[in-house]
Amino acid sequence: MMKKLSVFLIFVVLTLSGVVFSDEVKLIDKDELKAMLGNPDLVILDVRAGKDWSSSEFKIKDAVRMTDENMEAVMQKFSKDKTLVFYCA
Amino acid sequence: MKAHALVIGLLLSWLVSPESLAGFGRGVGVSGMMILVPLAAAMVLAVLCTVLIHNPGPGEPKTEFAVLSTSYGRTIAAAMALTGRIPVFLLASTAMLVSAGFAFNEIFVHWFPNFLFASLLLLMICGLHLFQEKAALWGQVVFVGIAVLGLFILMAMGLDGSGEAGAKTAPPPSLSYSLFGMIFLLFLGFDFYRPGKQKMTVLYLVPGLAFVLLAGWALLAVEHVPLVRLAESSLPHMLIARAVGGDTGGYIMGAVVISGALSGVNGFLLALRKTLEDLAENRFFPEIAGKGRPGAIVSFALIETMMMTGVAGDERIDTMVRASLLLWMMYVGFRSFAAGFQGQSVNPYGKLYAGAVAGMVFFLAGSLIMADSRTGYILWFQSCIILGFLAFSFAWAKACERFTNKHINREE
Numbered sequence: 001m002m003k004k005l006s007v008f009l010i011f012v013v014l015t016l017s018g019v020v021f022s023d024e025v026k027l028i029d030k031d032e033l034k035a036m037l038g039n040p041d042l043v044i045l046d047v048r049a050g051k052d053w054s055s056s057e058f059k060i061k062d063a064v065r066m067t068d069e070n071m072e073a074v075m076q077k078f079s080k081d082k083t084l085v086f087y088c089a
Numbered sequence: 090m091k092a093h094a095l096v097i098g099l100l101l102s103w104l105v106s107p108e109s110l111a112g113f114g115r116g117v118g119v120s121g122m123m124i125l126v127p128l129a130a131a132m133v134l135a136v137l138c139t140v141l142i143h144n145p146g147p148g149e150p151k152t153e154f155a156v157l158s159t160s161y162g163r164t165i166a167a168a169m170a171l172t173g174r175i176p177v178f179l180l181a182s183t184a185m186l187v188s189a190g191f192a193f194n195e196i197f198v199h200w201f202p203n204f205l206f207a208s209l210l211l212l213m214i215c216g217l218h219l220f221q222e223k224a225a226l227w228g229q230v231v232f233v234g235i236a237v238l239g240l241f242i243l244m245a246m247g248l249d250g251s252g253e254a255g256a257k258t259a260p261p262p263s264l265s266y267s268l269f270g271m272i273f274l275l276f277l278g279f280d281f282y283r284p285g286k287q288k289m290t291v292l293y294l295v296p297g298l299a300f301v302l303l304a305g306w307a308l309l310a311v312e313h314v315p316l317v318r319l320a321e322s323s324l325p326h327m328l329i330a331r332a333v334g335g336d337t338g339g340y341i342m343g344a345v346v347i348s349g350a351l352s353g354v355n356g357f358l359l360a361l362r363k364t365l366e367d368l369a370e371n372r373f374f375p376e377i378a379g380k381g382r383p384g385a386i387v388s389f390a391l392i393e394t395m396m397m398t399g400v401a402g403d404e405r406i407d408t409m410v411r412a413s414l415l416l417w418m419m420y421v422g423f424r425s426f427a428a429g430f431q432g433q434s435v436n437p438y439g440k441l442y443a444g445a446v447a448g449m450v451f452f453l454a455g456s457l458i459m460a461d462s463r464t465g466y467i468l469w470f471q472s473c474i475i476l477g478f479l480a481f482s483f484a485w486a487k488a489c490e491r492f493t494n495k496h497i498n499r500e501e
Contacts, residue, residue, distance in 0.1 A: 055187055055190075
């Protein structure tokens with residue numbers, strides 16, 4: 001019983017923490033991003049994977065493609081002071 | 090004439106797909122007009138394989154499964170057929186439909202969800218197969234016809250000597266065995282069945298038609314787009330179309346991509362349907378497995394599930410498609426060898442000829458695997474598929490033997 005309760009509590013905590021963290025990530029639309037283009041502190045990370053990326057003609061100029069394979073390297077390259085915009089769909 | 094249209098439509102089904110066009114465009118980017126060399130070599134190899142596969146010796150024409158089971162035994166032959174047909178159908182179809190969905194959303198109607206469009210295309214193909222096989226075959230002719238027409242229109246628009254991009258920016262051309270293998274992959278489809286009693290000459294003409302189409306497309310690409318851009322692009326065919334005709338070129342290529350995706354998926358489903366029918370007729374599977382309608386519904390459900398669960402968004406999807414295409418290529422190698430080996434009584438060089446052709450196919454498949462950036466993953470993926478289908482076939486044969494008291498490994 002205790003084991004099941006523990007698993008349930010962990011699940012609840014993880015779910016709620018996900019909501020809390022996701023609250024800190026702002027969603028922006030294309031017009032907002034357009035206004036930001038040219039800012040030297042702006043880094044656009046294209047995180048689309050598989051066919052979502054390869055089948056799409058819509059690729060933002062100067063965006064850095066981030067995949068599972070180069071994620072570490074990309075995260076080290078750009079400091080947290082930069083404005084990171086993630087393009088995921 | 091009608092019969093010829095049907096076989097040409099079926100055999101070119103994969104060649105005009107968006108995945109083929111993308112692979113070919115990148116190939117042109119790497120090798121420039123030197124691509125004509127592997128293109129010609131692949132055409133010759135495709136004709137040699139066609140001779141073997143569609144001429145399996147004297148007497149009554151043998152089916153795909155009959156030829157394979159004579160050489161490798163019924164259970165292994167069934168595992169080979171399933172390995173060669175099912176993974177490529179499921180994975181490449183998912184990839185092609187998603188490509189078509191993106192093309193529709195990004196080129197024609199921005200507000201229309203790409204995955205919904207991909208599902209509608211799948212539903213349309215399923216509908217054709219639920220109606221009757223003939224409808225699917227004629228649908229195939231229309232899909233290939235639209236795709237080929239679109240490519241020829243773009244060629245007519247662009248092959249006027251106005252482009253000069255590629256020639257000025259060409260890097261030193263490079264050729265490799267893997268490029269030859271990649272081009273040969275585009276010619277696959279010659280192993281599909283003959284939907285009628287067409288003459289063999291028509292079958293030999295199909296690789297020739299493919300050569301003309303791709304050579305023209307390569308010339309167009311080299312004239313209008315810098316090779317470096319082609320080599321690095323995920324959609325080189327779109328770059329070519331837009332360079333040739335701007336927005337109009339984009340619309341034409343959008344239609345080609347959608348029609349090519351329909352052609353690819355429908356062609357794979359027709360071939361798989363025939364393979365299952367063959368297995369059922371040879372009593373490896375129950376009769377229902379050979380019926381097109383249940384097969385179409387199961388196919389629809391499987392591909393739809395794959396699209397819904399985001400398989401297309403997986404970073405490894407392109408690698409999985411390549412791995413399954415290579416399984417298909419190896420299956421063609423095994424079929425060519427078996428058919429040529431059994432045809433030795435009419436051809437004194439049968440064994441040697443079959444061995445050389447199949448050996449070349451395996452060599453090309455091997456060079457493609459070794460040249461891939463994810464060789465380990467491809468080998469692991471292929472091993473899982475091969476072992477899975479072998480285990481399934483043996484278990485199925487055993488189960489039939491036990492529960493129906495029939496030895497599935499013996500001809501009834």
